[in-house]
Amino acid sequence: MVRPPCVDSNGMKKGAWSEDEDNKLRAYILRYGHWNWRLLPKYAGLKRCGKSCRLRWVNYLKPGVKRGNFTKEEEDLVIKLHAQLGNKWSTIAAKLPGRTDNEIKNFWHTRVEKRRKQYPAAAKKPINSEASSSSSSSINLSETTDSSEAISSLTTTSQHFPSPPSHADADADPSLSTNPQDQLDLMLSHILAADTNYEQNDCFAPLFEEEFYYPEFHNTELSSSGSSYMNNWTADDDDQMIHISVWNESSTSNSSNSECESSDYIPLQEEGLPNYYDPLFQYFDYDMNRFC
DNA sequence: AAATCTGTCAACCGCCTAGCG
DNA sequence: CCGCTAGGCGGTTGACAGATT
Numbered sequence: 001m002v003r004p005p006c007v008d009s010n011g012m013k014k015g016a017w018s019e020d021e022d023n024k025l026r027a028y029i030l031r032y033g034h035w036n037w038r039l040l041p042k043y044a045g046l047k048r049c050g051k052s053c054r055l056r057w058v059n060y061l062k063p064g065v066k067r068g069n070f071t072k073e074e075e076d077l078v079i080k081l082h083a084q085l086g087n088k089w090s091t092i093a094a095k096l097p098g099r100t101d102n103e104i105k106n107f108w109h110t111r112v113e114k115r116r117k118q119y120p121a122a123a124k125k126p127i128n129s130e131a132s133s134s135s136s137s138s139i140n141l142s143e144t145t146d147s148s149e150a151i152s153s154l155t156t157t158s159q160h161f162p163s164p165p166s167h168a169d170a171d172a173d174p175s176l177s178t179n180p181q182d183q184l185d186l187m188l189s190h191i192l193a194a195d196t197n198y199e200q201n202d203c204f205a206p207l208f209e210e211e212f213y214y215p216e217f218h219n220t221e222l223s224s225s226g227s228s229y230m231n232n233w234t235a236d237d238d239d240q241m242i243h244i245s246v247w248n249e250s251s252t253s254n255s256s257n258s259e260c261e262s263s264d265y266i267p268l269q270e271e272g273l274p275n276y277y278d279p280l281f282q283y284f285d286y287d288m289n290r291f292c
Numbered sequence: 293a294a295a296t297c298t299g300t301c302a303a304c305c306g307c308c309t310a311g312c313g
Numbered sequence: 314c315c316g317c318t319a320g321g322c323g324g325t326t327g328a329c330a331g332a333t334t
Contacts (some may be wrong), residue, residue: 015303016328038319054320055303088320105323106301 013047017056020048025053026061059100066098070107079112114274 013021028044034057035129037050046053059065070078074096089101089108096104 006301017302036319050319051305051321052303058321087323101322102302109324110300 011047012049012052014052017060021048021062022056028060029057045161055102059102065100070099071109074099075107075112078108082108082112249271 017025024044028040032043033039034054037054040046040050041048041053044053045185048056077096078092081095085091087105089105093099093101093104
């Protein structure tokens with residue numbers, strides 16, 4: 001169903017992603033975030049273009065991406081939002097937690113359009129009449145005065161969104177859980193498993209190997225910043241010391257902010273940052289198997 | 293059983309826009 | 314203001330699986 005792998009004239013791989021490539025991309029972004037999509041594949045040891053990496057992450061690997069069939073509620077919402085917004089797939093996707101613009105676009109072209117062609121009368125039906133129908137999850141757009149209010153009502157009325165899988169489902173298959181912490185834990189378990197077997201998985205090879213490049217550890221200019229899935233960080237040269245600070249995603253500034261999680265000074269070394277320091281993983285509790 | 297058709301969806305392509313120097 | 318670059322978006326492609334002839 002997917003394009004077979006091939007290599008273009010620039011040596012960039014195209015087509016379907018392998019499990020190994022997925023692991024490399026996932027591991028890198030979870031550690032360092034997507035600070036630069038164009039450079040990321042080089043540092044992550046991938047022979048892919050940045051766009052391809054971004055697409056793979058956004059549509060497939062990103063935590064919280066929901067897979068599988070659309071529920072009736074989701075389908076109704078897509079139809080109503082499309083009536084309001086047109087082919088603004090990314091805007092529509094923003095209103096459906098866990099669904100990507102690509103998935104909604106595919107869904108529309110394959111299912112909804114087909115149905116509209118089969119039942120043209122239904123397509124002409126005013127959205128308000130459908131919204132006030134018997135469906136318990138339907139949204140009455142007629143109660144709002146303009147389209148922006150209508151959309152606002154869609155976004156703020158959380159009970160209209162489909163329910164996440166039950167705990168029973170998640171227990172049976174943890175990958176089904178939409179709880180971000182569950183998904184992060186699941187991925188971390190993979191990372192930790194890979195970390196202990198790094199000889200078999202070069203995305204966790206020791207630092208300074210060509211295959212996997214940690215930019216902030218190589219940079220002797222000692223002024224860099226980035227973000228991981230959990231934290232933001234900076235490393236600034238301060239005369240003979242390196243000032244490193246880590247703070248939460250929600251925080252708006254770095255070390256000067258009171259919400260700063262950690263701030264450390266490390267003696268300057270000629271070769272750059274000491275290679276044992278990991279600004280992200282100092283917050284990972286290996287005993288509890290989660291970030292703290 | 294083989295050939296053809298149809299549906300699905302991951303991935304690619306090209307364009308647009310914002311940000312920066 | 315202009316040109317460049319990166320990121321994002323929507324349209325399209327193409328391979329595969331299942332259905333149909």
